[in-house]
Amino acid sequence: MKIIEKALEEGRKTLSEYESKQVLAAYQIPVTREVLVDDVKDLTKATQEIGYPLVLKGCSYKISHKTEKGLIRVDIRSDKEARGAFEEIMTNMDGSEKAVLVQEMVKGKRELVIGLTRDTQFGPCVMFGLGGIFTEILKDISFRVAPLEKRDALEMMQDIKGHKILEAVRGMEAADLDALSEILITVGRIGLENERIKEIDINPVIISGSRPVGVDALVVLT
Amino acid sequence: MKYFMEPQSVAIIGISRRSGPGSYNLMENMINYGYQGKIFPINPYANEILGIKAYDDVKKVDQKIDLAVISLPRELVVKTVTECVETGVKAIIVVTQGFADADDQGKAFQREIVALARDNGARILGPNTLGVVNNFNNFTTSFMPLMWDKAPVGLICQSGIFFVGSTIFSGPIGKGIDIGNACDIGFYEALEYLGDDPDIKIIVIHMEGLEQAREFISLAARYAKEKPIIAFKTGQSETGAKAAASHSGTMAGHYRIYKASLKQAGIHFLDEDGQMHDAVKTLLHQPPMKGNRIAVITVTGAGGIIASDAFNKYGLKMASLSEKTTSTIAEFSPEWMPLGNPLDIWPAVMRHDLRSVYATALKAVLDDDNVDGVLCISIAPGLPAFGSLDVSESLNKVVLREHKKPVVAWLYGPEVKEIGKRFEKENMIMVYQTIEKAAWSLSLLQERQKFLERANGQNR
Numbered sequence: 278m279k280i281i282e283k284a285l286e287e288g289r290k291t292l293s294e295y296e297s298k299q300v301l302a303a304y305q306i307p308v309t310r311e312v313l314v315d316d317v318k319d320l321t322k323a324t325q326e327i328g329y330p331l332v333l334k335g336c337s338y339k340i341s342h343k344t345e346k347g348l349i350r351v352d353i354r355s356d357k358e359a360r361g362a363f364e365e366i367m368t369n370m371d372g373s374e375k376a377v378l379v380q381e382m383v384k385g386k387r388e389l390v391i392g393l394t395r396d397t398q399f400g401p402c403v404m405f406g407l408g409g410i411f412t413e414i415l416k417d418i419s420f421r422v423a424p425l426e427k428r429d430a431l432e433m434m435q436d437i438k439g440h441k442i443l444e445a446v447r448g449m450e451a452a453d454l455d456a457l458s459e460i461l462i463t464v465g466r467i468g469l470e471n472e473r474i475k476e477i478d479i480n481p482v483i484i485s486g487s488r489p490v491g492v493d494a495l496v497v498l499t
Numbered sequence: 500m501k502y503f504m505e506p507q508s509v510a511i512i513g514i515s516r517r518s519g520p521g522s523y524n525l526m527e528n529m530i531n532y533g534y535q536g537k538i539f540p541i542n543p544y545a546n547e548i549l550g551i552k553a554y555d556d557v558k559k560v561d562q563k564i565d566l567a568v569i570s571l572p573r574e575l576v577v578k579t580v581t582e583c584v585e586t587g588v589k590a591i592i593v594v595t596q597g598f599a600d601a602d603d604q605g606k607a608f609q610r611e612i613v614a615l616a617r618d619n620g621a622r623i624l625g626p627n628t629l630g631v632v633n634n635f636n637n638f639t640t641s642f643m644p645l646m647w648d649k650a651p652v653g654l655i656c657q658s659g660i661f662f663v664g665s666t667i668f669s670g671p672i673g674k675g676i677d678i679g680n681a682c683d684i685g686f687y688e689a690l691e692y693l694g695d696d697p698d699i700k701i702i703v704i705h706m707e708g709l710e711q712a713r714e715f716i717s718l719a720a721r722y723a724k725e726k727p728i729i730a731f732k733t734g735q736s737e738t739g740a741k742a743a744a745s746h747s748g749t750m751a752g753h754y755r756i757y758k759a760s761l762k763q764a765g766i767h768f769l770d771e772d773g774q775m776h777d778a779v780k781t782l783l784h785q786p787p788m789k790g791n792r793i794a795v796i797t798v799t800g801a802g803g804i805i806a807s808d809a810f811n812k813y814g815l816k817m818a819s820l821s822e823k824t825t826s827t828i829a830e831f832s833p834e835w836m837p838l839g840n841p842l843d844i845w846p847a848v849m850r851h852d853l854r855s856v857y858a859t860a861l862k863a864v865l866d867d868d869n870v871d872g873v874l875c876i877s878i879a880p881g882l883p884a885f886g887s888l889d890v891s892e893s894l895n896k897v898v899l900r901e902h903k904k905p906v907v908a909w910l911y912g913p914e915v916k917e918i919g920k921r922f923e924k925e926n927m928i929m930v931y932q933t934i935e936k937a938a939w940s941l942s943l944l945q946e947r948q949k950f951l952e953r954a955n956g957q958n959r
Contacts, residue, residue, distance in 0.1 A: 398712035
């Protein structure tokens with residue numbers, strides 16, 4: 278893929294969130310609607326296109342832990358708030374290649390992680406588990422070797438301890454298992470078709486209503 | 500692999516003149532094991548060993564050598580492998596340790612012998628191995644004495660302990676391949692041999708690390724349709740992984756990924772060494788289990804509750820018995836006895852013989868469409884005084900008529916070992932040390948069923 282080739286030419290080992298999601302979107306994986314803005318003049322056009330409420334994030338291939346660095350502002354509801362957040366994020370970022378991602382705010386309480394890791398023995402392996410802060414804390418994850426069949430995808434979701442989170446719980450709709458399976462299968466395919474991709478992290482994948490959406494993503498190259 | 504497992508002639512290189520207990524004489528062990536082919540001992544300091552003509556080196560042997568077994572100090576191995584391939588030997592076992600399992604020099608030696616083999620169309624098993632055992636033609640290269648048994652069990656391992664300690668781990672093995680450092684012959688080739696072997700009905704694998712992993716799992720997926728494959732992967736923790744790296748020189752990959760991918764291929768993945776024995780006897784002798792509904796026939800209420808807890812842990816559940824089943828038992832039982840599952844038949848014994856009540860109950864639950872598998876909890880009574888409480892023969896008569904659903908048992912009392920043997924006499928009712936292990940074994944049979952459904956439902 279072009280994005281990957283370009284990054285490799287520049288000697289980079291990671292793609293920015295924006296680039297990562299373009300890779301995913303090229304494979305029809307549902308991700309947040311978003312616009313990359315590097316000049317405050319273009320901000321209004323972007324906020325109008327995405328629509329409030331929205332999220333602003335600092336975006337560069339150099340950043341991976343945005344929360345710790347104060348580079349995320351959520352639930353922005355007006356032009357004024359957007360402008361303030363934009364200026365602040367730009368100031369907080371160092372380096373020259375900096376921009377802000379104007380992103381739809383996806384609502385949903387359930388956060389999952391879907392990922393890919395290239396194992397030295399087994400090749401591309403797909404990961405599924407609880408997302409957000411729980412990924413690191415609970416390590417409730419399962420793996421399958423790519424390529425995945427639908428059955429593998431469904432089984433690996435059942436494999437995690439917290440699989441009940443996918444059911445209709447506490448007034449929330451059941452997660453769309455077909456859509457989730459499709460993402461898992463596709464992530465495996467990306468790994469098989471792109472030798473230079475070492476890892477993918479889509480975290481969180483938020484279940485919005487019943488629909489999974491990739492809200493943050495990181496692609497690591499090799 | 501045929502040259503390794505069924506050689507017509509073997510050259511033993513680096514054979515000691517000493518024999519008897521404590522000499523670890525590989526050739527003596529091979530002869531005692533009943534090997535019928537030709538043996539060429541290679542030792543420049545001996546004219547004959549154990550009455551067989553010895554040769555100075557392998558090049559002096561004027562007959563065809565199917566297999567060469569090298570047990571020399573590692574410094575001499577490269578030279579010896581060179582001589583073997585120059586003589587046209589196609590199969591070589593390197594018993595010696597100290598290659599990729601050791602230092603950089605050892606790794607370099609290993610690379611050299613692999614290159615020699617590749618260039619000359621020969622194959623190497625090891626280094627760092629006991630070699631092979633084939634009980635179907637009384638052949639072994641092990642320098643440690645082994646138990647002889649024509650069991651339909653094939654073993655692939657990376658450590659000799661699974662040969663020598665087979666009674667503890669897998670139970671009797673019919674054919675075994677210790678791939679050691681797996682410098683050339685690896686899991687793939689070993690699995691291919693045992694997978695195609697009609698003598699072998701079940702394959703047990705001890706794995707430290709795996710090369711050519713993707714090729715291996717697609718091969719395993721193919722064989723797992725025909726015979727159960729069980730794997731025990733060591734090196735789970737970081738310390739364990741380090742031990743594996745220094746032991747066999749292969750990198751121990753990510754444990755979770757191993758587990759996921761082996762299961763994906765339809766391999767039963769064990770979590771601990773103690774499960775190997777139960778897994779083998781269960782998968783070898785019991786039919787796959789169609790669902791997770793278990794009937795428990797018990798002579799103790801408490802046992803039924805323990806079973807219920809264990810089922811919960813392994814995704815099994817108590818079957819709801821049909822009315823036909825309960826009414827069959829009701830005929831024997833006092834009217835105050837509530838009948839359900841677990842089916843407590845003890846009250847019925849007040850009036851009837853335990854053996855006939857138990858057999859009737861077993862037949863009834865096996866005929867019940869709501870039941871996928873059966874757990875029998877019974878007494879192993881003091882013999883011969885309480886022989887009338889030994890239900891083994893009566894139950895075996897029932898399963899001998901039809902054995903489509905798994906029947907497992909747990910026994911308590913003074914004669915667990917003897918009665919257990921009687922239960923297992925026909926290889927149709929398997930006995931376990933604990934109720935929990937019995938439940939786990941049933942879950943394994945359900946896993947087998949799922950693997951088969953999956954394999955037949957789609958072609959991977």
